Amino acid sequence: MLKMRQIRQMQEHEREEYIRLSSFAFQYTLTPEELVKRAASLVPQENWGCYGEEGLEARLTLLPMEVYVGGKPFAMGGIAGVATWPEKRRGGRVAGLLSHSLRVMKEQGQMISMLHPFKFEFYRRFGWETYAEYKKLELGPHQLPRFPAVAGRIVRTTELDILAPVYEAYAVRYNGMLVRSRKWWEDRVLARKNEGRLGAAYFDADGQAKGYILYKVADYTLTVYEWVALDGEAYRGLWNFIADHDSMLGSAGKVQLLMAHPGDRLASLLKDPRILQETVPYFMARLVDAEAFLNRYSFRQGVKGELHLHIRDEQAPWNEGGYAIRLGEEGARVRRSAAGDEAASVEALSCGIGILTSMLLGYERPSFWYEHGLLTGSASQLELLEAAVPEGRPFLLDFF
Structure with a gap:
């Protein structure tokens, strides 16, 4: 049976087959209209499958990307959407796809690869190792910081021309941060504005954007999905802006910062540092x-x-x-x-x-x-x- 397997790129007519496998493996449901839309978004050259006598048995997506290391962009292959039908697991299909992907990435000049693991131990067997973690913060309304007034101002905006340069100045500081294309911004970062997500940028006294947050307020909870601050002034200015939402949170509400840098030291700036903090291994x-x-x-x-x-x-x-x-x-x-x-x-x-x-x-x-x-x-x-x-x-x- 093993010799009958074939690893190859997805063909145009196989789009929906790939989506059905992913939706089953990752347990999400799509309407017929959503299935067609999701299938149309797939790029055949980026999707690889392991095929047997019965058709597609396992799949993954190989994304051509760039990440910063030491302030320089490096070509990177992003592994995503690794999925197998349950009855086809533990047969070496995913192992074959990963090994094949390494050869493809080498041929394409991608010097490094990254992925979000379903199980860290599994991917360690193939050479991947933990490289990134983040800190999750949660504060009650009474715990929010009240810093002295800063010289700049907050503008509520999700304008890409404002946010992207701030992100790039921030990303170049940290190994492993994505070099975001305009398409990535539009499709992955800003696409959820219709779900009530908002944006706010901090401008210093000279009118330069120095930080921003992407956030949402609902059910007495302010959730920050993305936090970027280039200096301490912007950091304090953004927290003051968040604290001004205290009346919307009520006495039992909360603020959640979902992905802070693991070195974030907000707690040291608070009157009471005993806030909820969790460090999460990530990629x-x-x-x-x-x-x-x-x-x-x-x-x-x-x-x-x-x-x-x-x-x-x-x-x-x-x-x-x-x-x-x-x-x-x-x-x-x-x-x-x-x-x-x-x-x-x-x-x-x-x-x-x-x-x-x-x-x-x-x-x-x-x-x-x-x-x-x-x-x-x-x-x-x-x-x-x-x-x-x-x-x-x-x-x-x-x-x-």
């Missing part, structure tokens, strides 16, 4: 082309030395092996190391592709993985790697 990432990624990666300036890495990657064998990275005034020079040379010696640092991804994106420091035995090698090489990898501050505001 996973893995390098697709380690050599290309390392050549583009911005190691910390001023660090000198030669770093030796040995990477393990069963799912993408082109990444397997040794790397010598010479660090100097002119940046980093990366070369592959032949088997048996110094890069494969006991001095070299050794780890799996997921651990390497976690370190380079800044989710965990090299010393953390070294302490727990998932990064091995000499202490001197660890010291060099620790010095060479910048503090990354990973984050992601989007979902796919």
Whole structure:
């Protein structure tokens, strides 16, 4: 039966078949009209299926995207919509699709891949590792901050020409943030205005937009779906704006900030810091082309030395092996190391592709993985790697 399987892109006439599988797997219902509309939105070149004798057995979507790492855009392949019919599970179909996707991404020049896991343990087997988390905040009306008046003003708006430049200035600061296209803004970020979602931007005294929120007020709850503030003034100005909604919340209402940066320190600015806070592991990432990624990666300036890495990657064998990275005034020079040379010696640092991804994106420091035995090698090489990898501050505001 295994040899009868075929992995290929979706064909035009198969659109509704893909949507039916997804709606069953993710447990949502569509009207006939919604099914036709959703099917029409699919891009055949972005959708891959595993086919058997009975037709489509498993599917996924491979989205061509870009993300910021070290302030530079990197080509990224976003994995989404992974689904299998229940009776076809545990037969290697999704594994085959993931392995195939890695080869496709490599051919398309995508150096990194990201996905939202249904189960973290499952995707770790294929080289993906946690890279982003967010903080969820909840405050009662009596807990809302009342900061001194700021010099700027709030304008209620969802104008893309106002919000997008603020987002870009914010996103470039954090590893793993999407480079949003205008279509992404319109289809994914702003498409829910008809559901009562609103927007408000903070402008400083010079008339420059420095922050914004996308939010909704309903049932005595103010829910913030997206929060972006470029500086402390904008941060305080947006919170003052939220606090001005206290009369709409009543005594039993609440404010929910659904996706704050994990480093958000609102609690430290409050009279009573005992607000509800939850840190939520979110997205996973893995390098697709380690050599290309390392050549583009911005190691910390001023660090000198030669770093030796040995990477393990069963799912993408082109990444397997040794790397010598010479660090100097002119940046980093990366070369592959032949088997048996110094890069494969006991001095070299050794780890799996997921651990390497976690370190380079800044989710965990090299010393953390070294302490727990998932990064091995000499202490001197660890010291060099620790010095060479910048503090990354990973984050992601989007979902796919």
